[in-house]
Amino acid sequence: MGLMSLGVMAQKLLNGALLIRRFGRARCLPAGPVRLLYVRNPAGASCLGCQCSAAGGRIGRQDCQHLQVACVRRSLGTGTSLAREPFSSISVGLHGDSGQHFLLSQVHGPTVAEEDAFQQRLQGCSSSRQVFTLLRSAGIMSDMMAAAALHRVADLEQAGNCLRDPGVLEKETVRALCFQLEQESRRLTDAGLVSALLACTRLFLDPWSTLMVRLVSESQERLDRGVMTVEQLCTLGLAVMAMEGPDCMMLEQVMEQIQQQEPAQWSLPELVAVYRFLQSGVAGNGKYQDLLNAMHTYAVTASSRMNPAAVSGILTTLVTLNQIQAMPLVINLCKQAVRHVPHFSDEELSGVLGALMHFGHSDHYFVDAMEKYVPTMTFTSHPETVTKVIQFFGRRNILSPTVLDAIAESFVYRADEYSTSQPQTLLNLLHSCTLVERFPVNFVSKVFGSYFLQQLQGTVVSHEHNCVSEHGSGLDRSVLAQLTQLYMTVKLECPFYEGPRLPHKYQVKSFLLPGRSLETPVDPHLYNSVKNGLVNLLGARSYFGSKVLTSNCYTLDVEIKLDEEGFVLPASHVDEVYKR
Structure with missing residues (x-):
């Protein structure tokens, strides 16, 4: 004993x-x-x-x-102990006599066709229970199949920084699969090893559990030998990042090996993998900018060969890392996106549109492709994707009756899907509709109701700083400006509207806001030209005002006051003003 x-x-x-x-x-x-x-x-x-x-x-x-x-x-x-609980409350305990057994074989493993069929069936699983059923029906599995199964469980169970059902880790199927990975850790392939480790981090397993320790130590040994491919290094880096954050020696070792290779020699999957890895937080605060610049240069030449996932993934990374100097790459990716518009998933299309809005870019070929595609997707795509489409056209000041009519029609029939559980999504959609002269009156009454406003107040995070508005509503001023503009538009454009009114405390007095304004600021060069011309014409700067706030919350770039006889009055005059 x-x-x-x-x-x-x-x-x-x-x-x-x-x-x-x-x-x-x-x-x-x-x-x-x-x-x-x-x-x-x-x-x-x-x-x-x-x-x-x-x-x-x-x-x-x-x-x-x-x-x-x-x-x-x-x-x-x-008096003290240097031992730690080896398992957290959501760790997996494994037993050699578990009733469920899996055979991970690399010698006489499944064929490529069998692996592909398994992966397709796995992606078709919509619940963890279906994944477990699929695993029980499998005979011999490869380590990549086992890791893919754990990843799929993570896809289905992740909810922020925890699992929806932590009890899923107690299932006999998961325990048996993890036990087999633990026992076979030295015989796993490099790809299977790092993929399994990443899957375990996505399932929030304790880094000190026997399974995790064995996977990490084996990964360290293979990393020391320098035999991993770029994709495998990125997968390992993501796992280490999830466990320890950006400041650990193992992550530095991963980055050293990645930087030893020329990006121009990478395959497209390797290039996309490194972009995804750097997006995870490794390249924060301008780190590895030289590597990024080399990747951008290579990506420009390789963009014509990228698939939808690669185009969307790289654009999303450029936004996350704020690579504003990579506009040539953004332009090329936009050109390639034109070909893939009908093939993007909802998430991929949202990423592309968000990136184009972030960098302020679009071209007429992309708009044409969207005009052909949007009428086919408005009734089937996720509400947030439809919202992103209308935001893109509104933000880029593109008036497309084809797109707007299709979205307006789908919105009428899918109104219930834009429920009050998605208040910010709904507000963005309605506000964007009004900017392009579409007025969905059938839904406005819900927005101005007290329940929706309370929900909005509970979910909106300030764009600039998390503080309570001076209006006492608790909402950010940009959100209040959206509500105010929506309310004013309905009053002016839809006189037949008799629904609830927007409470006064949710209204702003000006749409001109610092940082993110609902008004398009005047071009400085144009304003200076107009100002100098008016000074020469009127004889003095005092005869016209600038940035004058109106009663309708809008700001006038230039205001000239006239008396009843048509003579120009000084801008400071309040009385005897006949016309502005």
């Missing part, structure tokens, strides 16, 4: 040493007694001590209880 206790404790110390080696520094471990967390399965409860050791043996349940007592006594005797 003493040897078993020492063996388990030695394994923990080894795991800790591997993690220190991996990240280049020791992590602070909580003091106090060791707790062996239990993870239930259909066969009963078990703890960490019941798990298979690195040598493949297993500690019996009775010995496990003695081990727990011994560990606690050691902690109390020394």
Whole structure:
């Protein structure tokens, strides 16, 4: 029994040493007694001590209880403990005698056709239960198939920084699959190893669990050998980034190996993988700009060969990293996007439109392609994608009756899908419609209702700073300006509207806002030319005003006051003004 206790404790110390080696520094471990967390399965409860050791043996349940007592006594005797709970509350406990078994084979594994068929069926799964059913029906699996299954579970269960159902990790299928990955870690392919590690981070497994420690230590060994491809390095980098953030030695080692290669020698999938990796936060604060510049140069020449996912992914990265100097690449990607407009997914199209708005670019070929495509997608695409389309046309000042009529028609029939659970999406859509002279009166009454305004107040995050508006509404001024402009437009353009009015506290007095204004600012060169001309014509600068706020919240670039006889009055005059 003493040897078993020492063996388990030695394994923990080894795991800790591997993690220190991996990240280049020791992590602070909580003091106090060791707790062996239990993870239930259909066969009963078990703890960490019941798990298979690195040598493949297993500690019996009775010995496990003695081990727990011994560990606690050691902690109390020394006053402090350098051991840490090896599992978090959503970790997976694995057993060699689990009822579910998977055979990961690299020698006599599935054929390429079988892997492709599995991947297609996997993507067709709409719930974790369907993924588990698919796994149970599989015989021999490759490590990439196993990793892909975990990724699909993460796709379906992720909700922000947690899982919708943490209990999914307790499923026998997941436990058995993870157990097999743990036992076969040294025999996994490079691609399967790093993909499995990334999938585990997406499922929020504890980095100190046996599975994670083995995957990380094996990844470190292969990284030291310098045998990984660019795509594999990026996958490993994403996993390390998720575990430790941008400041760790292993991540620096990954970036060193990536920078040792010339971007011009990469394949397109490798180029896209590096863009995606840098977007994760590695290239923040201007880091690796030389590498990015070389990638931009190569991407310009390779853009004509990019598929829809590559075009959208790179444009999204350029926005995230604010690569405003990469306009030649943006222009080329926009040209390539013209070919892919009918083939973009909703998410990809939203990314493309968002990037073009960010960089202020579009061309008539892209607009023509959108005019042909939008009428075919307005009834089937996600409401947020439809909103992004109308925002793009509004922001770029493009009046397209074809697009606007199609969206307006779909909005009438899909109004319920733009529910009050999406207040900002709905407000953006309605506001964009009014900018292009489409007035969806049938939905405005809901927007001005108290329930919608309360929902909007609870979900909107300030574009500039998170603070309470001086109007007492708690909303950002840009949102209040949208509401005000929508309300004024309905009053002026739809006199038959008799629905709720916008409460006064939600109205602004000016649409001219710092940073993000609803009014298009006058061109400085044009304004200076007009100002100089008026000074010469009227004889003095005092005879006209600039940036004059009207009662309708709009700002006049230039205002000239006339008396009843048509003579020009000084701008400061209030009385005797007959016409402005």
